[in-house]
Amino acid sequence: MRFIFKISYRQDLGLFRDRFQRDWYIALLLGLLALPVLLPDYRVDFSLMLIYGLCGVSLMVLAGYTGLVSLGHAAFLGIGAYAHVYFAQDMGLPWIVSIALAALVSAAAGGLVGLPALRMTGIYLTIATLAFALIVQEVFNRWESVTGGLKGKAVERPTIFGVSLQDDTSFYFLCLALLIAGLWLTRNVLRAPTGRAWVAIRDSEIAAQSMGVNLAVYKTLAFSYSAALMGVAGALFAHQVGFLAPDIFTVLLSIQFLLMVVVGGLGSLHGAIFGAIFVALVPVGISEARDVMPEWLGRVFSVFGQDAGSAVAAAVDGFVKHPGLEPGIFGLVLVLFILFEPQGFYGRWIKIKLYFSQFPLYKRATFKRQKSYMRSERLR
Numbered sequence: 001m002r003f004i005f006k007i008s009y010r011q012d013l014g015l016f017r018d019r020f021q022r023d024w025y026i027a028l029l030l031g032l033l034a035l036p037v038l039l040p041d042y043r044v045d046f047s048l049m050l051i052y053g054l055c056g057v058s059l060m061v062l063a064g065y066t067g068l069v070s071l072g073h074a075a076f077l078g079i080g081a082y083a084h085v086y087f088a089q090d091m092g093l094p095w096i097v098s099i100a101l102a103a104l105v106s107a108a109a110g111g112l113v114g115l116p117a118l119r120m121t122g123i124y125l126t127i128a129t130l131a132f133a134l135i136v137q138e139v140f141n142r143w144e145s146v147t148g149g150l151k152g153k154a155v156e157r158p159t160i161f162g163v164s165l166q167d168d169t170s171f172y173f174l175c176l177a178l179l180i181a182g183l184w185l186t187r188n189v190l191r192a193p194t195g196r197a198w199v200a201i202r203d204s205e206i207a208a209q210s211m212g213v214n215l216a217v218y219k220t221l222a223f224s225y226s227a228a229l230m231g232v233a234g235a236l237f238a239h240q241v242g243f244l245a246p247d248i249f250t251v252l253l254s255i256q257f258l259l260m261v262v263v264g265g266l267g268s269l270h271g272a273i274f275g276a277i278f279v280a281l282v283p284v285g286i287s288e289a290r291d292v293m294p295e296w297l298g299r300v301f302s303v304f305g306q307d308a309g310s311a312v313a314a315a316v317d318g319f320v321k322h323p324g325l326e327p328g329i330f331g332l333v334l335v336l337f338i339l340f341e342p343q344g345f346y347g348r349w350i351k352i353k354l355y356f357s358q359f360p361l362y363k364r365a366t367f368k369r370q371k372s373y374m375r376s377e378r379l380r
Contacts, residue, residue, distance in 0.1 A: 015187060032176055036169045047168065049280040050175040051236045054182050056260040056272030058229035061186060063258070064266040065195065066222040067202030069122075071254045072113065072129035075136035076227040078249035080106045080234025082140065082147050085155055085244060090146075095160045103231040109136075110227025114220040121205075133251055140246035152245040155238045175236055182229055183269060189225065190269075198222055202267075252327055259334050265344030274345040282329060 016022040035046060055077065062068050083105040087098035116128045140147045147153060157166050158174065165171050189195050197218045200208035209215055238244055256279055264275025341348055 015184070029180075033173075036172050045240075045280070047172045047175045047236075048240055049276055050172070050179045051233050051240060052260065052276035052280055053273050054175075054179050054233040054236070055230060055257055056264060056276045057179075057182050057186055057269060058226045058233060059257050060261050060264075060266075060269060060272040061190075061198070061229070062222055062226040063261050064268065064271070065190060065202060066198040066219065068219065068222060069126050069258070070113075070129040070226075071126055071251060071258065072131075072133035072136070073226075073230055073257050074249045074251065074253035075133040076106050076110060076230035077234040077237060077253070078136060078140060078244075078246075079109050079227075080231025081238035081244055081249075082153075082234075083231065084235035085153060085238050086146050088158075089156065095158050099232060099235045102235050103228040106231025106234065107224040107228035110223040110225075110230075111220050113227070114223030118216045118219060130251065130254075133249075133254055137246055137249060140249065147244070147246065150246065152243055155242050155244060158239050171239065175240075178232060178236065182232065186229070186269065194218065194221060255327075255334075256330060259330050261344075262334060263337050263344050265346030266342075268344075268346045270349075271344050271346040274349075278345065279330075282333075286329065 016025065039046075055073070058076075059070065059073050062070055062073075080102045084098050084102035087093045087101050088095055091098075093101070113129060113132050116125065120128055141149060143149070144151075157164060157171065159165070160174075165174055190198070197208065197213045200211065200213055201215060201218060201222075205215060241248065260275030260279050261272060262275070263278050264273065265271025337344060343350075
């Protein structure tokens with residue numbers, strides 16, 4: 001088991017715990033840079049995975065670090081996407097300027113949504129964000145001069161400083177750069193007084209307020225910052241899909257974002273990335289199952305007769321091709337993780353590392369779930 005001894009304040013200011021952790025992240029970065037070359041024909045869209053990672057970081061700031069659950073983040077994604085396309089294509093602004101303006105517009109929308117958060121918590125705040133998402137989707141349908149309405153709007157590939165990023169590889173590196181920038185910025189914000197105030201609000205609003213934390217200011221900041229990151233992700237998402245339509249930014253997409261942070265691990269930036277990888281891989285797995293499973297099960301049950309094998313294959317084929325299969329799997333996975341692994345993939349990874357670091361002295365009760373109350377929470 002490795003112990004870290006801090007001998008200077010500079011160690012607390014570093015992004016990495018020690019040189020060992022820094023070297024692992026450098027190796028990970030090199031692997032990501034080589035990924036399009038090593039797996040050029042893999043069925044997973046790596047650019048979309050990186051965009052989902054940025055979306056997960058955005059929602060993690062709100063749900064994982066501030067304790068405010070939102071079902072309206074697909075609306076922020078749509079606001080960022082439409083705003084970026086409007087500024088870049090309709091007004092002809094440079095790409096960097098348009099994506100910055102899209103982030104500002106999304107941040108302003110997040111500040112407006114954050115106002116109800118000052119008086120609502122829990123399920124009531126979730127319902128308010130859900131209502132906001134439905135209102136924004138209706139705005140997308142009606143505001144045809146900006147969004148194109150139900151007809152949709154075509155999106156061109158980005159052109160930065162005169163360089164057109166037409167191929168998938170160059171766009172992948174753009175998404176990777178912005179994801180790293182978002183992670184770096186978020187990591188520093190969380191270490192700053194603002195991030196510490198967010199965590200204090202998540203743990204106990206009464207205790208945070210008694211220590212001088214202005215709940216109104218910091219909740220609004222959390223919504224605005226989270227929406228700004230989602231606006232940047234929306235700009236990349238617009239280029240990725242190539243065509244914007246209001247029916248893309250539905251409540252189901254917001255539920256997928258919430259699934260990312262819960263399955264990945266609440267309260268961890270690593271969990272946001274793990275959740276994005278999971279959400280990107282599930283549709284690929286479903287697609288593979290649709291191609292292989294009916295024929296495979298038909299062969300297995302053919303030992304009971306050709307008719308039995310054909311009937312089973314037809315039944316399974318109808319099941320795996322049902323349009324509600326993917327949302328159903330996402331919902332089932334979310335419920336199972338909440339019940340059996342509330343700390344998500346990253347929490348399980350921490351447990352595995354601790355097990356091997358303390359083996360054979362590891363105790364099963366180390367991560368036993370307990371409910372503890374602070375004195376301020378008992379007043380409720």
